[in-house]
Amino acid sequence: MARQQGWFALILALAIAAGALVLNVPPPLGLDLQGGSQLTLQVLPSGAIKKVEKEQLESVKEVLDRRINGLGVSESTLQTVGNDQLILQLPGEQDPSRAAKVLGTTALLEFRAQKAGTDAEMQGLLKLKRQATAARIKVASEDPSPDTKIKAEELADALKALGIAVPPGSSETDQLELLLATVNTKIVGLYEPSQLTGKDLVGAGRQQQQTGNGWDVTLTFNREGGEKFAELTKSIAGSNRLLGIVLDGRSISEASVGPQFQVAGITGGAASITGNFSSEEARDLEVQLKGGSLPLPVRVIEQRTIGATLGTENVRRSLVAALSGLALVALFMVVVYRLPGVVAVIALSLYALFNLAIYSLIPVTLTLPGIAGFILSIGMAVDANVLIFERVKEELRSGNTLIRSMDTGFSLAFSSIIDGHVTGLISCVALFALGTGLVKGFAVTLAIGLLLSLFTALTCTRTILRLLLSYGALRQPNYFLPANQLPVKAAG
Amino acid sequence: MISSASTPSQPRFRISRHRHTAWWGSGVAAILSVVGLVLCWLNPSIQAPLKPGLDFTGGTQIQLERVCDQQACSGISAPEIQAALAQLSLPAQDGQPAPNLANAVVQVLDQGHSLVMRLQDLGPIQTAALVQQMPKIVGPLDPNGISVDTIGPTLGQQLLQGSVLSLLVSFAAIAVYITFRYNGVFAFLALFTLGHDVLLTCGAFAWLGLLAGVEVDSLFAVSLITVAGYSVTDTVVVFDRIREQRTTLADLPLVEQVDVAVDATLTRSLYTSLTTILPLLGLILFGGASLFWFAVALTIGIAVGSWSSIGVAPTLLPVLSRPRN
Numbered sequence: 001m002a003r004q005q006g007w008f009a010l011i012l013a014l015a016i017a018a019g020a021l022v023l024n025v026p027p028p029l030g031l032d033l034q035g036g037s038q039l040t041l042q043v044l045p046s047g048a049i050k051k052v053e054k055e056q057l058e059s060v061k062e063v064l065d066r067r068i069n070g071l072g073v074s075e076s077t078l079q080t081v082g083n084d085q086l087i088l089q090l091p092g093e094q095d096p097s098r099a100a101k102v103l104g105t106t107a108l109l110e111f112r113a114q115k116a117g118t119d120a121e122m123q124g125l126l127k128l129k130r131q132a133t134a135a136r137i138k139v140a141s142e143d144p145s146p147d148t149k150i151k152a153e154e155l156a157d158a159l160k161a162l163g164i165a166v167p168p169g170s171s172e173t174d175q176l177e178l179l180l181a182t183v184n185t186k187i188v189g190l191y192e193p194s195q196l197t198g199k200d201l202v203g204a205g206r207q208q209q210q211t212g213n214g215w216d217v218t219l220t221f222n223r224e225g226g227e228k229f230a231e232l233t234k235s236i237a238g239s240n241r242l243l244g245i246v247l248d249g250r251s252i253s254e255a256s257v258g259p260q261f262q263v264a265g266i267t268g269g270a271a272s273i274t275g276n277f278s279s280e281e282a283r284d285l286e287v288q289l290k291g292g293s294l295p296l297p298v299r300v301i302e303q304r305t306i307g308a309t310l311g312t313e314n315v316r317r318s319l320v321a322a323l324s325g326l327a328l329v330a331l332f333m334v335v336v337y338r339l340p341g342v343v344a345v346i347a348l349s350l351y352a353l354f355n356l357a358i359y360s361l362i363p364v365t366l367t368l369p370g371i372a373g374f375i376l377s378i379g380m381a382v383d384a385n386v387l388i389f390e391r392v393k394e395e396l397r398s399g400n401t402l403i404r405s406m407d408t409g410f411s412l413a414f415s416s417i418i419d420g421h422v423t424g425l426i427s428c429v430a431l432f433a434l435g436t437g438l439v440k441g442f443a444v445t446l447a448i449g450l451l452l453s454l455f456t457a458l459t460c461t462r463t464i465l466r467l468l469l470s471y472g473a474l475r476q477p478n479y480f481l482p483a484n485q486l487p488v489k490a491a492g
Numbered sequence: 493m494i495s496s497a498s499t500p501s502q503p504r505f506r507i508s509r510h511r512h513t514a515w516w517g518s519g520v521a522a523i524l525s526v527v528g529l530v531l532c533w534l535n536p537s538i539q540a541p542l543k544p545g546l547d548f549t550g551g552t553q554i555q556l557e558r559v560c561d562q563q564a565c566s567g568i569s570a571p572e573i574q575a576a577l578a579q580l581s582l583p584a585q586d587g588q589p590a591p592n593l594a595n596a597v598v599q600v601l602d603q604g605h606s607l608v609m610r611l612q613d614l615g616p617i618q619t620a621a622l623v624q625q626m627p628k629i630v631g632p633l634d635p636n637g638i639s640v641d642t643i644g645p646t647l648g649q650q651l652l653q654g655s656v657l658s659l660l661v662s663f664a665a666i667a668v669y670i671t672f673r674y675n676g677v678f679a680f681l682a683l684f685t686l687g688h689d690v691l692l693t694c695g696a697f698a699w700l701g702l703l704a705g706v707e708v709d710s711l712f713a714v715s716l717i718t719v720a721g722y723s724v725t726d727t728v729v730v731f732d733r734i735r736e737q738r739t740t741l742a743d744l745p746l747v748e749q750v751d752v753a754v755d756a757t758l759t760r761s762l763y764t765s766l767t768t769i770l771p772l773l774g775l776i777l778f779g780g781a782s783l784f785w786f787a788v789a790l791t792i793g794i795a796v797g798s799w800s801s802i803g804v805a806p807t808l809l810p811v812l813s814r815p816r817n
Contacts, residue, residue: 032782035636039616040647094638097620174581301644303616309557309636313780320778325771332767369711372783375775376718376790379768386767387729390760416732419673420725423666427721430662431714434654439714446718 004470007463015350018357027359030367030441031089033315035308037096041086041103042301049296052084056296061086063291064103064298070287071102086298094307098284100300106248107288109198112191113232114241122190122242126254128158129183133276136176155179162186187251191244196232197293200225204289206282209274215282217273219289226269233257234265245273247285318371325375326352329382337389339479343464344385351381351449351456358448370441377449380424384457387413396477399487403469410462417457424450503755507807508747514803518688521796525695532698542698545707548652550645552614554623556607557637558630565604568630573598573607576629582618591618606637613644655713662717666724674731677812682727684808685800689723690716693793711786719793726764726801730757734806746810754806765798 031038043052043060057080064086068076077089088103090096114122155175162182203220221229236243238259245253253275257266277285306314330348333341355374359366392409400408428450431443468474477486507514529541546553558565578594597610607630614622619640627633643651663686671679693716700706733753741749772794775787 037640042644042646094635095620095623097616100616174583177583299644300616300642301647303552303619303640303642305619305638305640307557307634307636307638309634310555310639314782317778317780318783321774321783322771323774324778325774328770328774329767332763332770336763368780368782369714369786372775372779372786375771376768378771379764380722382767383725383764386760386763390757390763394756412736416729419728419732422669423724423728424721426665426669427662427717430658430665431717434658434661435714436651436654436710439658439710442711442714 004463004466007459008467011350011460011463015353018353021360022353022356025360025363027356028363028365029311029315030365030370031091031304031311032306032368033311033318033366034091035094035306035311036089036091037093037099037303037305038090039088039096039100039103039300040081040302041088041298043084043086044297044299046296052296054083057084057086059295060298063294064088066291067102067287068099070290071099071284073099085301092308094305096303096305098280100303102284102287104298104300105288106294106297107198107291108248108293109201109289110194110246111196111229111232112188112194112244112246113236114244115190115192116239116241118190119240122187125183125187125190129180129187132158132176132180132183136173136180181250184250184252187244187254188246188249191246191251194232196225196228198289199292200228201289201292204286206277206279206286207272208279209276212276214276215279217275217277217282217285217289219271219273221269221271223269226267229269229271230265230267232265233261234263237261237265245275247288252285314368318368318375322371322375322378326378329378333382333385337385337480339468339474340385340389340392340461340465343461343468344382344389346464347385347456347460348378348381350460351452352378354452354456355445355449358452359445364444364448365441366445367438367441369438370445373442373445374449377446377453380420381449381453381456383420384413384417384453385461387416388457388461393481393485396481397485397487402475402477402480406462406465406469410458414458417454421450421454503751505755505758506751507754507802508751508810510803511807514799514807518692518800518804521692521695522688525691525698528695528698528702532701535702538701542694542708542712543701543706544652545709545712546610546641546643546648547709548648548655550613550643550648552611552619552640552642554609554611554619554641555637555639556609556623556626556630557634558605558607559632559634560605568600568604568607570598570600573600573609573629577609577611580622580625582614582621593622613642616642651710655710659713659716659720663720666720670724670728674728674735677809678731678735681805681808681812682724682731685727685797685805686720686723688800688804689719689793689797692796693719693789696792697789706785711783712789715786715789715793718790719797722768722794723797723800726761726797727805729760730754730801730806733757734809746813750806750809754802758802761798761802765794768794 041064043057045052049056061078061080065078068078068088073090073093075091076093079087081087088099090099093099155172159175159179159182162179164178164182200221201219202222202225205218205220206215207218208215233243237257238261240256242254242256244251245255253273255274273285275281275285326348330345333344333348335341337344355377358364364370388409390409391413392405395405395408396402425447428443428447432440432447435443477483532538532543533541558568574596577596577598578592580593582591582593591612591614593611595612599608600606601608611622619642623633623638623640663683666686667679667683670682673679674682697706697708697712701708730753733756734750737744737749737753741752744752769791772787772791775783776791779787
């Protein structure tokens with residue numbers, strides 16, 4: 001019995017350690033259980049790059065990491081998936097649209113000089129832009145004053161003049177946005193290409209305008225960038241030509257350069273973008289510029305958002321499901337198998353405890369399918385016990401002693417148990433290797449469950465049973481099998 | 493008496509007497525399953541053997557919780573919301589034109605407390621704009637009770653391919669393991685019943701899709717793989733016994749060896765199915781909507797797996813095995 005006591009001490013120690021671990025380090029909850037958002041971003045091939053490779057994905061991730069940090073979203077995680085996808089998790093975030101907006105844009109910043117001889121066209125476009133911007137501010141603040149509001153017909157006419165068909169049924173706001181986007185793209189067409197881009201930046205900031213309540217974004221160039229900027233401004237200083245700041249092919253700001261810069265251009269390596277930005281827009285732009293431009297465009301291909309109350313509800317539901325499942329199984333085992341049934345229930349409780357401890361230890365993030373995998377593995381963990389106990393009963397029926405029946409039962413059931421667990425583990429490996437996030441969660445918890453059930457069924461159940469059998473009072477076959485099924489000549 | 497293994501005990505239950513019933517039952521179920529899958533494929537609104545869910549088709553599903561008194565949340569109907577949605581306009585995103593919400597499918601659930609809308613796939617900015625406009629249509633909403641699921645069409649394709657691939661790979665891996673552990677006929681039958689169990693589970697969901705609009709998602713693929721693993725385990729336990737019987741009851745014909753083995757493992761098979769189905773029952777009753785059909789698929793698969801490991805695999809064994817000399 002000394003060996004049994006050694007095992008028992010080990011199991012007890014493990015149980016205490018597991019209990020302490022689970023209480024102190026509860027397993028992390030997935031977004032479906034705590035609420036939050038998850039975005040999957042697809043990196044798209046563009047230009048010369050026909051297929052996205054691992055290195056490009058890493059560089060996209062770096063830029064996005066910097067942008068996320070800039071946004072100040074707490075506890076977010078960004079992981080690469082395969083060769084061309086990224087998963088962003090925002091726990092607790094109910095509205096991922098801003099993150100998506102900031103992350104999804106390429107943020108390719110360029111400084112361009114206006115082409116000579118395009119003054120008239122530029123002035124027309126700028127006037128339209130001013131009107132549309134003013135009207136948009138008024139729409140946003142729901143100011144009905146007629147002087148700044150563009151009339152619907154005027155809007156439609158302006159769009160038609162630019163060669164844009166008005167989508168039927170679109171709202172006034174949509175038409176305004178469409179107009180602004182078109183105007184900004186048209187303005188870019190009036191610029192010359194340039195060598196000065198966001199790559200030449202070392203910093204970005206924002207400041208509130210001294211007049212008005214808009215925000216400006218300030219830029220700091222590196223040495224080379226500063227020189228390029230001085231040269232660019234020098235070339236247009238004093239003329240009517242404008243300096244355009246272009247972000248992702250849209251003009252975000254147009255500035256004139258005064259004649260005083262004709263000699264040396266604007267030196268000092270600093271500039272500011274005056275765009276009448278809102279505080280939030282300025283901040284987002286700052287974040288994008290600081291993070292640098294994306295080497296490749298990305299698109300949001302998956303969004304999962306779950307509200308906090310729905311998450312809590314999911315936790316409650318799966319707890320009830322798991323506990324009721326466990327209780328039903330426990331009841332069944334005790335009724336059918338008597339004393340060994342009780343031992344199996346203890347082993348099952350240990351099994352559940354060890355499972356949770358391993359989730360905390362690795363750690364495994366608990367998701368709904370993960371919990372389903374855990375609940376299902378309870379059923380499979382019982383299987384090992386059922387196989388063993390059925391064998392033990394058989395041996396008892398044919399008149400073997402209790403101890404001998406138990407040993408034979410355990411060893412005969414072993415081969416079936418191993419086969420069952422191996423096929424189960426094969427399924428888990430396939431699920432993990434080929435599955436997506438949620439499916440992986442299921443595979444991991446099921447696999448941990450299968451491995452643990454081997455341990456609890458073969459070691460815990462056996463040790464506790466043998467230990468109990470060392471007490472003479474418990475060594476009665478009818479604690480194992482109803483008396484009427486025992487052979488007459490059975491001996492204890 | 494030393495051990496039961498040497499006792500040529502008379503089986504209380506002789507599966508060989510019921511084999512024709514078992515074969516007929518499985519045959520009819522298999523034909524019904526195939527008919528269900530074909531009908532699904534021919535159905536113009538499905539056009540696939542199983543009705544694919546959001547995971548595989550791509551699209552956006554938005555669930556909203558309304559704030560109203562504890563009684564029924566009245567005054568709203570799905571067609572009204574559908575009509576209002578068709579009037580909404582959302583911003584364009586990713587260079588694609590603004591979505592048309594006229595084909596939205598709306599369900600009002602839980603006595604009007606929650607709404608589920610199925611739409612074409614929307615970007616995060618578009619879903620945010622839509623959620624923002626919803627209170628105008630349906631009244632105040634619980635900001636913590638919003639759930640959004642968007643799957644892009646290419647990702648849907650990817651998920652579908654991944655699911656089918658993981659199914660095939662796991663079946664193949666199980667096949668390799670079984671042929672390694674058992675000889676030809678055993679391995680063939682274990683895989684045959686695996687196919688049987690997976691077919692019947694799929695068939696049940698084809699009919700559920702036809703009659704009740706139940707859709708299959710990645711979790712359904714997971715349940716199929718789990719059913720496959722379970723099916724093999726269950727069959728292998730019986731086969732293990734038959735193999736054992738072949739040495740201890742060598743002088744009996746195979747049919748009787750099978751009868752003894754099935755009789756000996758019958759209780760275990762039924763109990764194990766029951767102890768697996770009991771926790772699943774907990775999931776079906778209390779687990780909530782997202783795991784409901786997953787648990788149903790597993791329950792069907794495990795019940796079918798139990799049936800085939802008792803009634804189909806062992807009874808086909810004597811038919812397919814050559815008489816030993």
